[in-house]
Amino acid sequence: MVFAIPFPEIGPELFAFSIAGFEFAIRWYALAYIAGILIGWQIVKSLSSRPALWRNETSPMSREAVEDLLTFIVLGVILGGRIGFVLFYQPAYYLANPVEILFIWQGGMAFHGGLLGVALALVLFARKHGAPLMSAADALAVATPPGLFLGRSANFINGELWGRPTDLPWGVIFPGLRAQDCPGIEGLCARHPSQLYEAVLEGLILGALLLWLAYRKGALKWPGQLTGVFLAGYGTARFIVEFFRQADAQFITPGNPFGHVVRLGEAGVTMGQLLSLPMLALGLVLIALARWGTWTR
Incomplete structure (x- = not known):
């Protein structure tokens, strides 16, 4: 390791306090979820209040409907995110410990x-x-990237979901025994800050593209187009970042150090890549169908 960036002195908790002997903590990750949902909701409200952006200059949602949308999205994010983690990444563990499926404060989305x-x-x-x-769906597609940016930034603050070892000058020395367990590397192990790669690609770049298409290029007049752009954009970004991201521990073995779930000789794809390929394909299909006016006839 020639040069690396020390992990910043910041913990996963913004602050903690005690009440009647019970410990309570405000965590960056929880704040990221809350802020991301609220910012996204405000974007949906902004889009819905501008009929000129939509086909036939008619907003698809009433003001009352937009207010109700927040409840649906919160339930979808939390329940879907948790169940997806259980099924996609640690089914055997949670089958043996089903009660812990409810312990969302321990992480795992x-x-x-x-x-x-x-x-x-x-x-x-x-x-x-x-x-x-x-x-x-198009309105939600435009509203989602801020939450992705905040969520991936919170992953970095938590020192989790770090990348593979690297000797690049922007490698980060993440704390913890697991982060420092790098076979073949003596001394401190620097890793790709893959959480920040995702924050930039999925949050900033994809978000800016969707806002530009929605507000400047009239993309909302073609229902399904921005949903397709979001799915294809996220799928592409996540597929790329997986080349730098450390796979989940349960997929890594001595003969499979990169955690490939599908092996193609010496190459393969990770679980994140496997789940992202259908998103990319579906996104491209939706873009084509939208441009053909499938949902406007």
Whole structure:
């Protein structure tokens, strides 16, 4: 290791306090979820209040419907994210310890599960309020990247989901025995700050693209187009970052150090890549269908 960046002196808790002998803590990760959902909700409200952005200059959601949307999305994110983590990443553990599925404060949320949860919540919301499903999905697509940026930044603050070992000058020395367990490396082990790679790609760049398309290029007039852009953009970003991100421990073995779940000789794909490929494919299909006016006829 020639040069590396020490991990900043910041803990996962903003502050902690005691009441009647019980410890309470305000965690960055929880704040990121709350702030991301609230910022996204404000974006949906902004989009819905501008009929000129939409096809036929008609907003797909009433003001009352937008207010109700927040409840649906919160439930979709939390339930879908947790169930997705249990099923995709540690099914055997939680099968043996089912009560711990409820312990969401211990961490363990999967974006792909959260996405499925939000999709189901959106279908239920659209049916309840009679909102056009694809237009409502487009609004949520524009609103999601701020939450991704904050969530990945919180992952970095927590010192979790770090990347593979690297000797690049921006490698970070993450604390903890697991982060420093780098076979073949003597001394301190620097790793890719893959959480920040995702924050930039999925949050800043994808978010800026979606806002530009929505507010400047009239993309909301083609229902489904921005949903497709989001899915394809996230799938591409996550697939790329997985080359630098440390796989989950349960997938890593001495003969499979990169944690590939599908092996192709010496190469392979990780669980994150496997789950992202359908997103990329579906996104491209939605973009094509939107440009053909599938949901505007």
